[in-house]
Amino acid sequence: MVVYVLRRLVQSFFVLLAVSLVVFVAVYAVGDPIELLVSAEATEADRQQMIARLGLDLPLWQQYAGFAVRALHGDLGTSFVHGIPAIELIVQRIPATFELVLVAIGLTCLLGISLGLVAGLYHDRALGRSLMGGSVLGFSLPNFWQGMMLILLFAVWLHWLPAAGRGETVEVFGIPFSLFTRDGWAHVLLPAVNLALANIALVLRLTATGVMEAKTQEYVRFARAKGVSERRILTRHILRNILIPVVTVIGLEFGQLLAFSTITETVFAWPGMGKLLIDSIYKLDRPVIVAYVMLVTFIFVMVNLLVDLLYAVLDPRVQLQEASA
Template identity: 65%
Template sequence: MLLFTLQRMLQSIAVLLAVSVAVFLAVYAVGDPVELLVNPEATQLEREAMVSRLGLDQPVWMQYFTFLSNAVQGDMGTSFVHAEPALQLILSRMPATFELVFLAMLVASIIGIPLGLYVGLKEENRIARAIMTGSIFGYSIPSFWKGMVLILFFAVWLQWLPASGRGETVSVFGIPFSFLTVDGLRHLAMPVINLAIPNIALITRLTAAGASEARMQDYVKFARAKGVREKRIVRRHILRNILIPIITVLGVEFGSLIAFSTITETVFAWPGMGKLLITSIYQLDRPVVVAYVMLVTFIFVVVNLLVDFTYALLDPRVSLSERMS
């Protein structure tokens, strides 16, 4: 266990370093933030003063090592636009993104797993075939198009739900949450649905494939021959044995949604990290972009590590050494 943890930590540090180099160089190569920040009527001296203040007069390698040495101390730089620490700015938007992603994955799991079990156990049924066909569309339709259709239908035509914003929030330990208020839930409904639809389709298909294979296994046939009730067979023998790939997908998708919820947050003007990233890219706010990518990479690493440990907890036959190899 200790050896596995140490090796994964070293791998994680190597991944973070590689990502930091790639992202820093890519962001450095795009545009000149001074052109967006400085007044068009500013003098050359004022421009040079701003370049010096932002540290852009140094060679790129020196800028990177300055960033790296500060990052080790928890300082990811200061936003060019907002004039506040980039990491603090991102963390202030994190609760909104986590709330959106967590609820989307919860909805996807609650709907996708039962649908997948139904399809896998009754795959010749017409309804099951219709569900599988619908899952193809659910996974294939672009998020921005789904978002605009949801806004058109629920916000414009029916006028049931608000089209943008986060709505009323309630603070718990200083962290604002929208799902604790009726107005907040109304604002959450469409972006959660928009994020959940492709994951419902993915989980449905994954669960259906696992259930279809598991129901033909000898241990399921033996349980039926013993007269075990069908509900118990599904719950104890089929579902429990297909949870490992489902949990893996849920973990990976959770990290993916945190990183790539930018489209949904932009369409619905949801004040999360994704919307901040898009705005920062437009404004060439380099510290915020680099800090965002580094934070998201760190979240991916932590989620994958937790998935590995969950493997061993769910199935004792799967050892950490096997997962490591």
């Protein structure tokens, strides 16, 4: 187990190195941030001074080498626009995005697995067919249009929930959280639902398919023949055996939502990492963009590692061999 984890961590380092190189070169090739940072009235001397101060006068390979050396010491650069370390700027936005994703994943687990069990158990009835058919909408509706419809219905027409912002926050250990206030919950519900709908549909269909397949297995028939209660068969034999693919999807979606909640955060003006990324792209704030992608890659790598380790807990048949990973 220890050797496996160490091997994965070494692999993760090289993945981060490759991603940093690709992103750094790609961001360098898109636009010139000096055009946005220097006013039109500035002199050529002021312009050249700004270029030198930001290190943009160096060749690309020297810029990347300097970035890589600083990154090894935890410095991912300083924002061109805000003048503070890029990682500090991103960390300030993490609590808002984490709260949004946490509520979205909670809704995904609660509704996706529950409705999937119902759809799988009653797949030959109208209820099961309706759930499976309705889940198609979760994949079909564009995320931005879906968000605007939620705002139109619940904020504009019904006046039940606010349309934008994070709401009232409470500081815990110096970190602002909105989930500890009623106003915060009112603000997080609409963007969380918008973020969760596609994943609810995915988990619903995955769970239902697993239940339909598991119901026909010999171990379920044998347990039923022994007189085991249907509730125990469902929780002990069916649900536990279908959780591995479900946990895989939920784990990957958690990392994906943390990284790519940009559309939802933009539509609902949610002050998280995704909105920061969009603003940084508009302003060509290269250090923030590179730092964001590096952080997102690290999150994906760690989530994948945790999912692999969780396999062994859910299914004793899954072993993490030290000889082959």
